[in-house]
Amino acid sequence: MNSVSRPIIEAENLSKTYTLRKKAGRLKRERTTVEAVRDLNLAVAEGELLGYIGPNGAGKSTSIKMFTGILSPSAGTLRVAGLEPIRDRKQLARRIGVVFGQRTTLWWDLPLRDSFALLHRMYAVPEARFAANLKRYVALLELEPLLDTPVRQLSLGQRMRGDLTAALLHDPAVLYLDEPTIGLDVTSKAVVREFLAELNREQGTTIVLTTHDLDDIERLCRRVVVIDHGTVAYDGDLDALRARFAADRTLVVDLAEPGPAIDVPGATVARVDGPRQWLTFPAEANAAALVSAIAARYELLDVSIRDADIEEVIRNLYTG
Numbered sequence: 001m002n003s004v005s006r007p008i009i010e011a012e013n014l015s016k017t018y019t020l021r022k023k024a025g026r027l028k029r030e031r032t033t034v035e036a037v038r039d040l041n042l043a044v045a046e047g048e049l050l051g052y053i054g055p056n057g058a059g060k061s062t063s064i065k066m067f068t069g070i071l072s073p074s075a076g077t078l079r080v081a082g083l084e085p086i087r088d089r090k091q092l093a094r095r096i097g098v099v100f101g102q103r104t105t106l107w108w109d110l111p112l113r114d115s116f117a118l119l120h121r122m123y124a125v126p127e128a129r130f131a132a133n134l135k136r137y138v139a140l141l142e143l144e145p146l147l148d149t150p151v152r153q154l155s156l157g158q159r160m161r162g163d164l165t166a167a168l169l170h171d172p173a174v175l176y177l178d179e180p181t182i183g184l185d186v187t188s189k190a191v192v193r194e195f196l197a198e199l200n201r202e203q204g205t206t207i208v209l210t211t212h213d214l215d216d217i218e219r220l221c222r223r224v225v226v227i228d229h230g231t232v233a234y235d236g237d238l239d240a241l242r243a244r245f246a247a248d249r250t251l252v253v254d255l256a257e258p259g260p261a262i263d264v265p266g267a268t269v270a271r272v273d274g275p276r277q278w279l280t281f282p283a284e285a286n287a288a289a290l291v292s293a294i295a296a297r298y299e300l301l302d303v304s305i306r307d308a309d310i311e312e313v314i315r316n317l318y319t320g
């Protein structure tokens with residue numbers, strides 16, 4: 001078998017069109033179609049941690065629903081873990097895990113422990129493997145003191161840790177995460193991110209991460225796929241994405257004394273706060289030359305350069 005080198009997710013010209021029937025007058029109904037996913041091509045290698053991003057309505061959820069066997073494609077081919085998601089849906093369920101930040105897959109009124117036990121039976125996870133996984137994830141995610149708490153009494157961050165455990169008890173090869181850090185405080189976000197990085201590194205679990213929190217992407221993903229209007233608008237390195245779509249960088253300058261806005265060709269003062277000034281300059285311009293030009297005319301105590309933040313980069317990409 002040569003399946004070892006094949007991508008774990010392989011989509012070729014994948015499309016999904018929704019058909020809607022709208023009332024148009026008393027008896028008439030009009031059919032309209034929405035091309036949610038159009039000719040999407042994607043290959044994800046085993047062990048990757050992929051950022052899967054795009055503006056609202058871009059087609060992320062629709063494509064993930066196809067990857068997980070919930071929705072059937074209108075056209076194109078798709079294989080996940082060597083299976084055809086719709087045809088092999090049951091088998092596929094044992095190979096994938098899914099976590100939605102917006103809703104739980106746990107049983108609201110049951111203690112965490114019982115939810116895990118139900119999943120154990122649903123997925124028919126072998127006893128020893130279930131026990132080992134439960135122990136591992138409960139320890140890593142510090143769930144021990146919460147095992148007897150009903151899910152409805154958990155905080156959002158605690159519930160998310162429970163959902164992550166639930167999604168991993170059957171050792172999925174691919175984990176899909178939809179907004180796993182939404183609504184979490186800074187500490188909980190850090191816990192979730194660290195856990196995901198370790199899961200990917202240590203277990204080699206392939207992770208597809210959908211999020212509007214670009215900090216998640218910056219901290220976790222080397223490769224990003226940007227979906228726009230149902231198709232892949234960018235697929236590659238995060239750093240290359242930044243280099244291509246960053247409009248400006250920022251030079252932060254500390255002068256010896258407060259003064260008027262610095263006047264130097266090639267940069268614009270965006271803000272002045274006492275002796276500190278923020279100058280924006282084109283991302284591709286030579287920062288050293290700019291610093292020298294300022295130093296020739298002003299007394300400088302310190303300078304630092306900030307890359308365009310990823311929010312700006314993505315905004316530029318979305319707006320073409």
Ligand SMILES: Nc1ncnc2c1ncn2[C@@H]1O[C@H](COP(=O)(O)OP(=O)(O)OP(=O)(O)O)[C@@H](O)[C@H]1O
Binds near residue numbers: 059
């Ligand atoms: N069940 C449905 N019936 C009809 N149209 C749908 C349905 N689900 C999604 N759409 C439409 O398909 C397009 C893609 O939606 P999708 O939910 O896949 O986007 P998304 O990238 O996940 O967006 P978001 O970031 O807002 O979650 C949108 O135009 C949406 O309105």
